[in-house]
Amino acid sequence: MKLLLSLLLLISIISYSKSCDSNGSCGNSPFTLCKNNVTLLENDGQRIDIDKTNGRILFTIKYGDEFEPRVVSVPLEPSEQANPNNYLKSQNTLYGQTTYTKVIGLIQLVGSVSQDIVIDIERRIAGPTSNIFFPNNTIGNELTWNQIGNFIFKETTNTQYTCWPYSSKIFKGDIGKYNDLGGTLYNGPCGEMKTNDINNDLYIYDGTSVIYKGSLNPSTNGTYIRDLPIVYNETKPYTIKEFDISSTDLYYSNTIDKKIYSVSLADTFGPKKTILSDLPSSFQYYNNFIFYSLNGKIGRVNVVSGLNEILFDSSLNKSHCICAQGFQGESCDHCDQSNNLISWVNGIPRCIPLTSDGNPITCDYDYQCKTGTCREVPISGGVKGC
Ligand SMILES: *[C@@H]1O[C@H](CO)[C@@H](O)[C@H](O)[C@H]1NC(C)=O
Ligand SMILES: *[C@@H]1O[C@H](CO)[C@@H](O)[C@H](O)[C@H]1NC(C)=O
Ligand SMILES: *[C@@H]1O[C@H](CO)[C@@H](O)[C@H](O)[C@H]1NC(C)=O
Ligand SMILES: *[C@@H]1O[C@H](CO)[C@@H](O)[C@H](O)[C@H]1NC(C)=O
Ligand SMILES: *[C@@H]1O[C@H](CO)[C@@H](O)[C@H](O)[C@H]1NC(C)=O
Numbered sequence: 001m002k003l004l005l006s007l008l009l010l011i012s013i014i015s016y017s018k019s020c021d022s023n024g025s026c027g028n029s030p031f032t033l034c035k036n037n038v039t040l041l042e043n044d045g046q047r048i049d050i051d052k053t054n055g056r057i058l059f060t061i062k063y064g065d066e067f068e069p070r071v072v073s074v075p076l077e078p079s080e081q082a083n084p085n086n087y088l089k090s091q092n093t094l095y096g097q098t099t100y101t102k103v104i105g106l107i108q109l110v111g112s113v114s115q116d117i118v119i120d121i122e123r124r125i126a127g128p129t130s131n132i133f134f135p136n137n138t139i140g141n142e143l144t145w146n147q148i149g150n151f152i153f154k155e156t157t158n159t160q161y162t163c164w165p166y167s168s169k170i171f172k173g174d175i176g177k178y179n180d181l182g183g184t185l186y187n188g189p190c191g192e193m194k195t196n197d198i199n200n201d202l203y204i205y206d207g208t209s210v211i212y213k214g215s216l217n218p219s220t221n222g223t224y225i226r227d228l229p230i231v232y233n234e235t236k237p238y239t240i241k242e243f244d245i246s247s248t249d250l251y252y253s254n255t256i257d258k259k260i261y262s263v264s265l266a267d268t269f270g271p272k273k274t275i276l277s278d279l280p281s282s283f284q285y286y287n288n289f290i291f292y293s294l295n296g297k298i299g300r301v302n303v304v305s306g307l308n309e310i311l312f313d314s315s316l317n318k319s320h321c322i323c324a325q326g327f328q329g330e331s332c333d334h335c336d337q338s339n340n341l342i343s344w345v346n347g348i349p350r351c352i353p354l355t356s357d358g359n360p361i362t363c364d365y366d367y368q369c370k371t372g373t374c375r376e377v378p379i380s381g382g383v384k385g386c
């Protein structure tokens with residue numbers, strides 16, 4: 001009998017580890033949910049990013065039965081079988097859409113310590129803005145407007161480097177300040193910048209065709225970017241979509257060839273190698289892999305062996321266990337009720353942040369609002385507010 005029981009237990013553990021089939025199979029139901037019908041949001045400028053300290057890749061998704069997109073993460077290794085419950089982790093529920101703002105999704109992780117992220121918001125008047133978004137699911141300061149920025153963050157020194165195409169400058173300042181990107185490091189067009197943390201090297205794409213080499217700590221400030229040494233010059237202008245740098249190579253995606261190429265930093269005008277024969281919506285280099293988002297999938301390709309592996313595939317419409325909206329922690333039951341309210345709809349809870357006036361950022365019922373009315377916010381796409 002005992003043997004039979006442990007055998008049954010073993011079988012249930014095995015099937016449990018494949019994918020969930022009911023909310024009850026996800027541990028702490030209903031705070032932990034079994035969900036499907038997920039879409040990877042990748043075609044409106046959402047990007048992937050890597051939390052190197054925690055070994056996870058972050059990206060933006062949306063479930064068919066939820067209004068708010070979420071930033072989620074999976075491990076950098078394709079290890080779902082080994083870790084079924086915490087494979088897909090809900091990092092943030094992107095609350096905060098209003099009449100004037102549409103929440104687009106993840107741009108970058110600020111750092112492993114704060115777990116703050118930068119998100120892209122589409123403003124109806126000003127165009128896109130880059131905004132800090134906190135782990136408690138609230139929007140913080142606006143960093144850039146009109147065109148989103150590209151950032152390098154150093155949490156240990158509270159430093160933020162900003163490449164802001166709109167102002168044609170690279171700035172150095174403190175992390176997350178409103179309307180204050182700090183002092184000017186470089187002048188001239190900047191489309192994207194990256195560092196590989198070697199000798200403070202800073203690689204700058206001018207947004208047209210050339211990648212230059214500067215420094216995070218230049219001996220003179222205000223140098224014109226086009227006076228810096230050239231690292232790479234793409235023959236077809238405006239075809240570099242994104243680039244990244246390892247200690248040895250430059251990687252870039254090309255919109256005409258629809259490929260990711262690598263060239264050696266030692267000889268960037270030498271031969272190039274095809275790393276991926278597809279144009280990902282976003283990619284990043286880390287630890288011998290190119291991580292990318294493409295056609296509903298998050299994948300990684302080994303830059304040495306070429307081995308391509310899928311880490312998350314929304315097109316399979318598989319069920320995953322995930323925390324209910326806004327909840328955090330291993331058991332998905334963490335919701336700080338001094339700053340949030342728990343709202344139950346059809347037996348499913350969500351943890352909704354409160355604004356300074358005591359109203360929830362979004363609402364489900366009239367009684368949750370000080371005014372006594374919870375209604376659809378005008379031209380917001382359907383979000384409800386007080
Ligand atoms: C989880 O519960 C919700 C709400 O009752 C339900 O809509 C959903 O289908 C359930 N998920 C599964 C996989 O049964
Ligand atoms: C995903 O699967 C669920 C459950 O089988 C189904 O209701 C839903 O329509 C599917 N979604 C897509 C996009 O295929
Ligand atoms: C699945 O999600 C899509 C888009 O998010 C939605 O239009 C569709 O109704 C959903 N299907 C189900 C069965 O929930
Ligand atoms: C350049 O400007 C940055 C940001 O204002 C400042 O931190 C740095 O000390 C300046 N460097 C020089 C060489 O003036
Ligand atoms: C890059 O190459 C093009 C020709 O392919 C040339 O016209 C252009 O001047 C080069 N840019 C720089 C900065 O050297």
Ligand SMILES: *[C@@H]1O[C@H](CO)[C@@H](O)[C@H](O)[C@H]1NC(C)=O
Pocket residue numbers: 134136138339340353354355
């Ligand atoms: C969320 O976190 C930020 C930054 O720590 C803080 O300023 C803000 O008051 C918090 N808001 C809520 C609702 O907890």
